Amino acid sequence: MNDLVLTLFRLGFLVLIWLLVLSVVGSMRRDLAVGSRARTGKPSARELKKNPELAEPEAPARKAATSLAIVEGPLAGNSIPLSGQPIMFGRAQDATVVLDDDYASGRHARLFPQGSRWFIEDLGSTNGTFVGDSQLTRAQPVEPGQRIRIGKTVLELKS
Helix, strand or coil: CHHHHHHHHHHHHHHHHHHHHHHHHHHHHHHHCCCCCCCCCCCCHHHHHHCHHHCCCCCCCCCCCCEEEEEECCCCCCEEECCCCCEEEECCCCCCEECCCCCCCCCCEEEEEECCEEEEEECCCCCCEEECCEECCCCEEECCCCEEEECCEEEEEEC
């Protein structure tokens, strides 16, 4: 009887090993998409020629931002022309826009151009930088009309 139980355990163990191998192979096959072509990204020029309905509609042209308006806070009413140079915000005297605000850090945030767009990034401030209602966790593009909040100061890009 002991030999029979031992043989059944060996057979069961062998079945479990094969199930594991087959599940790993199946998972790899799905990940590598063997035997089928995964459709990702934009259609090729050949596919667009065959099926013009696959073409994405063109996005409306974006107006480039030309100035930064301070809408709320101690500096409200001021406007800063955007010249293509990064703008540093904070309480430190070497900042481009010095904020007299207890909720702003010394080097709080940076607004910088990249191509035709402007991006805002938080520089590890204590109270955070907000675009709309969401707090920044990484550099994020800012469109004209979006509100940026640093402490009590609210900024807006104008085109």
